[in-house]
Amino acid sequence: xxxxxxxNSILHYDEAIRVGQLAQDIxxxxxxxxxxxxxxDEIKDLRYMIVDDAEVRIITFKDDLGKRVFWHSASHxxxxxxxxxxxEVKLAIGPAINNGFYYDFDKDEPFSHDDLLDIEGEMKKxxxxxxxxxxxxxxxxxxxxxxxxxxxxxKLELINDLPEDSVISFYKQGEFVDLCAGPHINxxxxxxxxxxxxxxxxxxxxxxxxxxxxxxxxxxxxxxKELKEHLEHIEEAKKRDHRKLGKELDLFxxxxxxxxxxxxxxxxxxxxxxxxxxxxxxxxKHNYVEVSTPIIMNRSLWETxxxxxxxKENMYTTVIDDEDFAIKPMNCPGGMxxxxxxxxxxxxxxxxxxxxxLVHRHEMKGALHGLMRVRSFTQDDxxxxxxxxxxxxxxxxxxxxxxxxxxxxxxxxxxxxSTRPEKRIGDEGDWDLAEAALKEAMEEKDxxxxxxxxxxxxxxxxIDYHLEDSLGRTWQCGTIQLDFQLPIRFDLDYVDSDNSLxxxxxxxxxxxxxxxxxxxxxxxxxxxxxPSWLAPVQVKILPVSSAFNKYAETLVEExxxxxxxxxxxxxxxxxxxxxxxxxxxxxxxxMIVGEKxxxxxxxxxxxxxxxxxxxxxxxxxxxxxINNMYRRL
RNA sequence: GCUCCUAUAGCUCAGCUGGCAGAGCGCUUCACUCGUAAUGAAGAGGCCAGCGGUUCGAAUCCGCUUAGGAGCUCCA
Numbered sequence: 280x281x282x283x284x285x286x287n288s289i290l291h292y293d294e295a296i297r298v299g300q301l302a303q304d305i306x307x308x309x310x311x312x313x314x315x316x317x318x319x320d321e322i323k324d325l326r327y328m329i330v331d332d333a334e335v336r337i338i339t340f341k342d343d344l345g346k347r348v349f350w351h352s353a354s355h356x357x358x359x360x361x362x363x364x365x366x367e368v369k370l371a372i373g374p375a376i377n378n379g380f381y382y383d384f385d386k387d388e389p390f391s392h393d394d395l396l397d398i399e400g401e402m403k404k405x406x407x408x409x410x411x412x413x414x415x416x417x418x419x420x421x422x423x424x425x426x427x428x429x430x431x432x433x434k435l436e437l438i439n440d441l442p443e444d445s446v447i448s449f450y451k452q453g454e455f456v457d458l459c460a461g462p463h464i465n466x467x468x469x470x471x472x473x474x475x476x477x478x479x480x481x482x483x484x485x486x487x488x489x490x491x492x493x494x495x496x497x498x499x500x501x502x503x504k505e506l507k508e509h510l511e512h513i514e515e516a517k518k519r520d521h522r523k524l525g526k527e528l529d530l531f532x533x534x535x536x537x538x539x540x541x542x543x544x545x546x547x548x549x550x551x552x553x554x555x556x557x558x559x560x561x562x563x564k565h566n567y568v569e570v571s572t573p574i575i576m577n578r579s580l581w582e583t584x585x586x587x588x589x590x591k592e593n594m595y596t597t598v599i600d601d602e603d604f605a606i607k608p609m610n611c612p613g614g615m616x617x618x619x620x621x622x623x624x625x626x627x628x629x630x631x632x633x634x635x636x637l638v639h640r641h642e643m644k645g646a647l648h649g650l651m652r653v654r655s656f657t658q659d660d661x662x663x664x665x666x667x668x669x670x671x672x673x674x675x676x677x678x679x680x681x682x683x684x685x686x687x688x689x690x691x692x693x694x695x696x697s698t699r700p701e702k703r704i705g706d707e708g709d710w711d712l713a714e715a716a717l718k719e720a721m722e723e724k725d726x727x728x729x730x731x732x733x734x735x736x737x738x739x740x741x742i743d744y745h746l747e748d749s750l751g752r753t754w755q756c757g758t759i760q761l762d763f764q765l766p767i768r769f770d771l772d773y774v775d776s777d778n779s780l781x782x783x784x785x786x787x788x789x790x791x792x793x794x795x796x797x798x799x800x801x802x803x804x805x806x807x808x809x810p811s812w813l814a815p816v817q818v819k820i821l822p823v824s825s826a827f828n829k830y831a832e833t834l835v836e837e838x839x840x841x842x843x844x845x846x847x848x849x850x851x852x853x854x855x856x857x858x859x860x861x862x863x864x865x866x867x868x869x870m871i872v873g874e875k876x877x878x879x880x881x882x883x884x885x886x887x888x889x890x891x892x893x894x895x896x897x898x899x900x901x902x903x904x905i906n907n908m909y910r911r912l
Numbered sequence: 913g914c915u916c917c918u919a920u921a922g923c924u925c926a927g928c929u930g931g932c933a934g935a936g937c938g939c940u941u942c943a944c945u946c947g948u949a950a951u952g953a954a955g956a957g958g959c960c961a962g963c964g965g966u967u968c969g970a971a972u973c974c975g976c977u978u979a980g981g982a983g984c985u986c987c988a
Contacts (some may be wrong), residue, residue, distance in 0.1 A: 311975090381983095389916060479983030480915025491915050494983070522981095526923080535961085536978050638988090643913050644979090646986065658988065743988095755988060758973045792988040824945040851945070859949035873947055885948065892948070 291354075340501050348377035349470075351498035352412065352463045354382045354462040356470050359455035360401035362481040365393075366698055370457065370706045371433040371483060371492050377752060379498035383481055385433065386493050395475045395495065400474065408641040409468040412454040414461060422447040427456065433483065434458045454676035472486050472506035473499035519749035521802035528864060530815070531650065539647045539654030543727075543796060546815035549844065550801075551794055553813055555635065556689075558659055558791065565680050567633040567661055572613025574637055578603035583768055584612040593640045610636035610764075614662040615769040618783075623773040629665035629673055629782060649683050651754050657794040664771070664783040670712070673721035674742075674759060676790045681744055684790050687803060693753070694726055695743045697734035704737060705763040713761040714740045738764035744792075749803040756792030756800065761785075808887055811908045819866045820882070821857040823873030830877040835871065837897050843905065862887070868904065 339345050345829070352374035361368055361384060373382030384390075390398075417425060421440065431468045438447060438456060450459045452467055464470075475497045483489040500506040517523075525531045530547035533540065543551060575597070581587040586594065586608065594813075595606040607613065615634055623630070639655050644659045646652050665673050686693055696717060717740055721728055728742070735741055744757030762785050765771075767891040772780040791797035801813075811817050818838055823830045838845040848857045854871060861869050870882035876894070884893040884900060 376940060392917085440938085454985075477982055482914075487914070491984075493915070533980095538979065596962080639986055640987080643986065645913060645915095647980095656988070661939075710958075789988065796988055822946085823947050826945065853945095854947055856950055857948090862949055869948085871948060875947085880937045883948075890948075 281811055301400050303774045304869050311406055313618075325486055336900050340705075341378065344509065347375040348462050348464060349501070350380035350499055351459075352467075353464065353470050353497060354380040355412070355450065355455070356405055356451065356467055356473070357398065357475070357495060357497060358382045358403050358406055359452060360398045361403070361571060362455060363401055363405075364397060369674070370431055370434055372437075374466070379476070379496060379861070381481075381496045383483070383492040385483075385490070390478050390495060395478065396819075398495070399473070399475055402470075404472050405453070408453065409466055412450055412452045412463045413467050414448065414450055414463075414762070416448050418444055418753040419443075419447055422458070427457075429459075446642075455835070458814060459636055463842075465745060467684045469501060470499055471501060472503040473497055474506060474510065482676045510876040513750070516749040516751075519803045519806040520649075521685055521748075521799040523808040524802050525650070526801075528815075532650070533653075533736075538644060539652075541650055541653055541655070542721075546906070547798075549701065549815040550809075550813065554791065554794055554798065554801075558635070558684075559591060560660070561680065561684060562631075563789075564632050565631070565676065567631040569633045569635075570614070570617045571634060572610060572617060572636065573607075574639075575599075575604050575606055579606065579611050580616070581605050584765065586612070588655060593642070595639050595641060606639045607636070608640045609639050609833055610638060610658060611635050611662060611765055614660070614771075615771065616764055618662070618771055619769060622673065623664070623775060623783075625666060625775045625781070627668050627775055628773060629663055631661055631663050633659075633661040636647060646728070650795045650802075653793075653795050656796070657790050658855070659791045659794065661788055663786045663788065664766075664773075666773075666781070667784055667786075668713070670716040670786075671720050671723075673786065675723060676715055677759050677786070678724055678726075678742070679760075685744070685746075685757075687802065690746055690800070690804060692744050692746045694721070695719065695726035696728050697733050697736075698734050698740050699729040700733050702737055703735075705739070709763045710740070713763070717759070736760060736762075739897070746797075746800045748800060749806075754796055754800060756797055757790050758787060758792065759788045762787055777859060808865040809867070812905070814865075814867050816846050816864070816866050817843050818868045818870060819861045819864075820845065821854060821861065822847070822849065823854045823871065825849065825851055827872050827874070827877055830872055833883065834872065834897060841901055841905070843901075868900075870900075874905075 297402055328574050342348055351374060354375065357380070358370055358373055362370070363711070365386060367386075368384040371383035371385060373380065419441075423435060425437060434457075441447060447458070448460055449456055450461060450463055451457075469909070475495055476495045479494045479496065480491045481494040483492055496504070498509060500509065525547070528546065529544050530550065531541050531543045534542060559569070578587060581594070587605070590608060594608050597604050597606070613636070614634060617632060618630065634656055637655065637657050641651060642654050647654070663673050663677070698714050703710070721742070738759040741758055741760040743755045745753040746756045747753050766782050767786050770782055771785070773783050775781045800810075803811075809815075820831045820834050822828050828847075828849045831849065835845050835847050848856070848861070854873075858869060858871070865889045869885040869887075871885060872882050876882050879894075881896050882896050882900070884904075885891075885896060886893075
């Protein structure tokens with residue numbers, strides 16, 4: 280007997296029986312429950328069946344939901360093993376995440392590396408025991424009794440927070456029972472390949488006022504081969520780490536003498552300058568004007584802006600002539616002064632006032648991360664002052680600018696919209712207007728976004744652009760934030776057509792976010808092998824022996840005359856050695872020159888990542904390669 | 913800031929249960945004048961992150977500090 284499902288998948292007899300049986304057990308109140316993992320003979324792929332109300336769907340490990348189900352079950356496997364080895368440990372929560380799963384435990388002594396190996400061993404045993412993973416429900420009273428009998432205080436807290444009428448569901452495998460909404464795979468035997476990766480601290484319910492629990496992270500796959508590939512992929516990704524490449528490629532470093540304060544070397548500065556030049560070009564095109572405001576300003580400015588009261592622990596302060604001063608953590612107050620410097624007409628708006636501003640913030644030391652999170656960075660800021668009816672178009676304009684820049688670098692990114700938080704200022708009408716403007720802008724641009732309800736700044740809602748690093752961690756770079764607070768605090772105005780004074784609406788926005796963070800992303804994105812327009816050294820000339828150094832010098836001059844960033848390696852080293860070294864520095868173009876080339880007035884061109892050689896003249900090189908390169912600009 | 917882990921030559925790392933500080937790369941010098949990813953030889957280079965403790969004796973064990981890493985929290 281076979282059953283045909285909605286998506287035309289075929290189930291075999293015993294699987295179908297199981298579907299029928301389990302479907303009966305599912306309570307109507309349950310959103311969905313996993314019915315089990317089966318191996319489809321034809322597709323040879325691990326599959327699960329999910330009942331979504333009445334609809335039966337089949338998902339596989341390839342689906343995002345399939346992965347989450349699988350990893351969630353792996354987290355239960357982890358918890359079961361931990362409870363067997365350490366019965367005194369209390370369980371907190373154990374969800375699937377984007378790349379694996381974790382489980383939070385409350386344990387007096389932290390887990391050591393060896394403990395992880397023991398736990399993995401116990402997990403393997405449980406897999407071999409082939410325990411069915413069973414679903415059941417309890418009335419609130421019984422659920423509380425069960426969890427308190429097991430001393431699971433955290434689970435009790437979770438149950439108590441569930442709404443009165445909600446179904447309280449559990450999953451059971453062997454002796455192990457866990458409060459859980461599911462779904463899960465149906466038997467521990469499917470969890471064939473897993474690895475516990477790390478131990479970390481994490482606050483209970485993500486609140487730093489709560490107790491810090493011990494979190495174990497892990498990853499699991501249906502097949503050993505997939506696990507191996509995944510772990511290899513991580514190792515490869517680590518080679519692209521911008522901190523490692525920053526050192527290897529001589530771009531930047533961070534000395535112990537200045538934690539969080541990066542030091543850029545010449546090649547890093549070239550990259551920064553290229554980013555800045557491109558930025559200026561794009562902003563000019565989009566009709567921005569540029570200003571520059573001081574790094575240090577007095578206390579009264581920061582009191583007006585509110586930073587002195589609300590942001591003080593992140594600010595570096597000093598005393599000059601007995602007066603308090605602060606080093607700016609943000610550029611906006613300076614921008615407000617620049618706007619206020621003269622009266623504005625409604626005809627002047629929108630004013631798009633850009634500033635590459637160096638800001639300093641006293642970030643917590645544990646938050647620092649290479650160039651991604653530093654204490655001193657350059658924001659590619661701009662403040663747009665506009666009339667009410669210009670808001671949506673200005674937002675769209677900024678979105679288009681950000682897209683233009685990110686596309687140039689082929690970046691993968693996603694958008695997040697954060698709306699009004701509980702603690703906020705300003706009247707509801709302004710919030711309505713602002714949120715509507717952001718939403719409309721995104722709808723008009725037809726972009727997907729993640730909605731973070733209640734996650735906006737206290738002064739206004741925002742759109743954030745998140746970019747991925749080599750390990751898939753995302754970093755907020757671009758942001759568009761509406762702000763009602765500062766125009767009021769600084770009493771900004773413009774003269775409207777009826778000669779009345781009106782308050783402009785302001786938005787803050789950054790495209791790169793910070794030059795430093797963006798550069799970090801950029802380094803990891805290209806793995807240090809920058810496209811030729813960005814490479815700090817574009818061409819390296821390698822004479823085969825010192826007899827050809829003279830010829831190399833003439834080539835250097837010729838290329839420099841065409842504004843190519845060029846170096847030559849005049850050392851008495853073998854050509855193979857020079858090529859290897861230049862290759863490790865990921866220089867896009869190597870020009871090898873010896874007797875043959877000198878006689879013909881050519882070079883032997885070798886492109887990064889290729890072993891082929893092209894013999895051509897500098898003139899041809901400039902006309903083909905370099906023209907191509909700048910055509911992409 | 914919190915939890916766990918880490919710190920040995922410029923870089924990457926070895927150094928077992930405490931007993932004279934090691935390698936490769938890089939650097940310097942010499943020889944080779946070289947044809948597409950490492951020429952050979954010699955040499956210099958270390959208060960084993962810092963401070964304290966245990967010990968006859970500490971790179972090694974313990975504590976504190978500093979810095980780094982994985983997360984959490986917070987943020988561009």
